[in-house]
Amino acid sequence: MPLTKTDFMFGSQCHRLLWWRRHEPDASELQPDRVLQDLFDQGNHVGQLARERFPDGVLIPSRASRPDRVQLTAAAIDAGARAIFEGAFMVDNLFVATDVILRDDAGWHLIEVKSSSKAKEEHVPDAGVQAYVMGASGLAPVSIEVMHLNKAFQHPDVGDLFARTDVTAEARQRMPEVPDEAARQLAMLDGPIPPRAIGLHCDEPRACPFKERCWPQDERHIANLYNVGPKKAAQYMASGVHRVDDLPPSQKLPDAAKRQLRSLDTNAIVVEPGLRAALAPLDVSPLGFLDFETVSRAVPVWPAMAPWGMAAAQFSYHESRADGTYLHVEHLAEGPEDARPILAQRLVDATRNAKTVVMYSSFERTQIRALAKAVPSLEAELQALDAKLFDLLAVVREQVYHPAFRGSFSLKYVLPALVPDLSYNDLVIVNGMVASVEIARLLFVADRIPLEERDRVRQDLLAYCKRDTWATVRLLETLRVIASD
Ligand code: SF4
Structure with a gap:
């Protein structure tokens, strides 16, 4: 099975996460709930609107097999298409389908469409892996952009619904690491589940659905202390603080966190005299x-x-x-x-x-x-x-x-x-x-x-x-x- 761009992105977040996705595709954690399904639906709607901005684009059907999609893309390029949607490329068992590629006199331009209202850091490696596979297929893009919703737009017609952010330089920086990382992921998938310590990667760029499997269900874990989000939890763990008991006495904490520690120590509700x-x-x-x-x-x-x-x-x-x-x-x-x-x-x-x-x-x-x-x-x-x-x-x-x-x-x-x-x-x-x-x-x-x-x-x-x-x-x-x- 080739590695898709989506696989590659999950694998870049955590090999263990990718291993579960590929070896347990029916895991309950992976079934989209109504909220996630709605996000997918809205993303598809945004993708359709984005395509309307490029008249005469050729759509490569996503229902076709992967080799057929690659062949249909090559045929559209040979036939002189100026814009291609879902153009597919595969190299060394790494498969990508690009949202939009555009041809002009300078060459081919890669446009990744996102439904967020700004370009995010996580979009850069996403575009980078596509640009790498395009380049390795002989179609190196001359520019790489993220096309996203424009937060200055107001319904019905104030401003443009879409904005485009050039990420060519940043995405190109990520390209050299793609082939080695893809090879590591493919090799890892052939083996047993890999170990991976918990950390910030469990929440960024996206919350991992398998947190309940990997994170300790311990009320004294540092991530369960009041006002400790993913970043702070990762900092604590990197400094050797995994449980509230590991906190140094000099650690400054908000009053609510101090109250939490008193409550955990006594296993009883703590009520301040000021409640009344x-x-x-x-x-x-x-x-x-x-x-x-x-x-x-x-x-x-x-x-x-x-x-x-x-x-x-x-x-x-x-x-x-x-x-x-x-x-x-x-x-x-x-x-x-x-x-x-x-x-x-x-x-x-x-x-x-x-x-x-x-x-x-x-x-x-x-x-x-x-x-x-x-x-x-x-x-x-x-x-x-x-x-x-x-x-x-x-x-x-x-x-x-x-x-x-x-x-x-x-x-x-x-x-x-x-x-x-x-x-x-x-x-x-x-x-x-x-x-x-x-x-x-x-x-x-x-x-x-x-x-x-x-x-x-x-x-x-x-x-x-x-x-x-x-x-x-x-x-x-x-x-x-x-x-x-
Ligand atoms: S919870 Fe963290 S360590 Fe476990 S699979 Fe997810 S990202 Fe990897």
């Missing part, structure tokens, strides 16, 4: 609880939105009543038109009477500010709502730590630890990324979804968003009990 005072601003009525779900599309569809811009399309709102019960209001956009004006109006109406509105993380504030820009007629009302927001996550982070938080203050960890009788286990949609993809499906491709499935997905989305605000209600109740204890 931190919750005091919430002793008001009516008290609201707000949560948004959003959509984000590579190619924006609503006015003034940029590629991958995020827009609120759903909210759930609980509000306390004098009798101790809660009023619930919800909204989920319908149809492909701009959802923001109607959503903003319903949001302003729902939250008008609340003295304070609780959110969990600053995400809701960001969305309200974006709504104020998108719906200027409600700017003053949305600014008034912004002024009423209260971030409960900040209180948890500064006042409470439970051993089950595993260094994170996201509701995914905080809720089961502090409100164990409430979970998302009975729901179909259980995270915001899936919710976002499902909302986009309902709004923009509803005609491709059977009616009964549409209704079901809508109910699943409403149930998920409602659970998010109810979880915040219950979390506050629990925090009040903890504070009074």
Whole structure:
């Protein structure tokens, strides 16, 4: 089996990762979930739009066998094609299919199409391996570019949807290393699974799907310390710190991390004496609880939105009543038109009477500010709502730590630890990324979804968003009990 460009890129990240991909293609970790599938679909859409920029291009069918694709590409070149899409080349068992190659008087130009809104460092070796195989096939490109979405573009027609970044010099620098690395990968694939220590390569350029197989599931591992991301974890491990117990006494840590260490040592919840005072601003009525779900599309569809811009399309709102019960209001956009004006109006109406509105993380504030820009007629009302927001996550982070938080203050960890009788286990949609993809499906491709499935997905989305605000209600109740204890 030849090595494809995709194989080569995974192998360059980690041989062990490539070995599993090739030897266990059916591994559960490799099956694309709805979020990944949506990313693929959006990437394909961007690729199709990019091709429209090169009229008369010849498309090499990707369903043909690899040798046939190489032959069809050679035939298109011989026939004088000026632009070729998916042009295929193979040398020394290394196969690449190029997004776009263009011919002019200077020679052939290689263009790699990406759906990101800028050229990234990881795109350089990707282009480099293609340029190497083209060159070794006798068609060395005279320039190498990444064609990506233009973050200055705004729907529908402000600026160009695409921008191009020249990476010729950087990609050429990577070319000499390609043949040896490809040979190493091919030899490695013929042998047993190779060893590889964990490190930054497990998260960059992309998070490896096999982390659960390689990383220790140890709550005292340094990567599980609060505020330690992949880079910091790699630095710690390189300096010999693999567990929190290895930290030198002089190590400076944020207060939340120090609290985490106390909690791990005692295997008990740690509560600061300031919790009661931190919750005091919430002793008001009516008290609201707000949560948004959003959509984000590579190619924006609503006015003034940029590629991958995020827009609120759903909210759930609980509000306390004098009798101790809660009023619930919800909204989920319908149809492909701009959802923001109607959503903003319903949001302003729902939250008008609340003295304070609780959110969990600053995400809701960001969305309200974006709504104020998108719906200027409600700017003053949305600014008034912004002024009423209260971030409960900040209180948890500064006042409470439970051993089950595993260094994170996201509701995914905080809720089961502090409100164990409430979970998302009975729901179909259980995270915001899936919710976002499902909302986009309902709004923009509803005609491709059977009616009964549409209704079901809508109910699943409403149930998920409602659970998010109810979880915040219950979390506050629990925090009040903890504070009074
Ligand atoms: S988790 Fe890290 S070491 Fe393990 S396969 Fe993935 S990248 Fe390689």
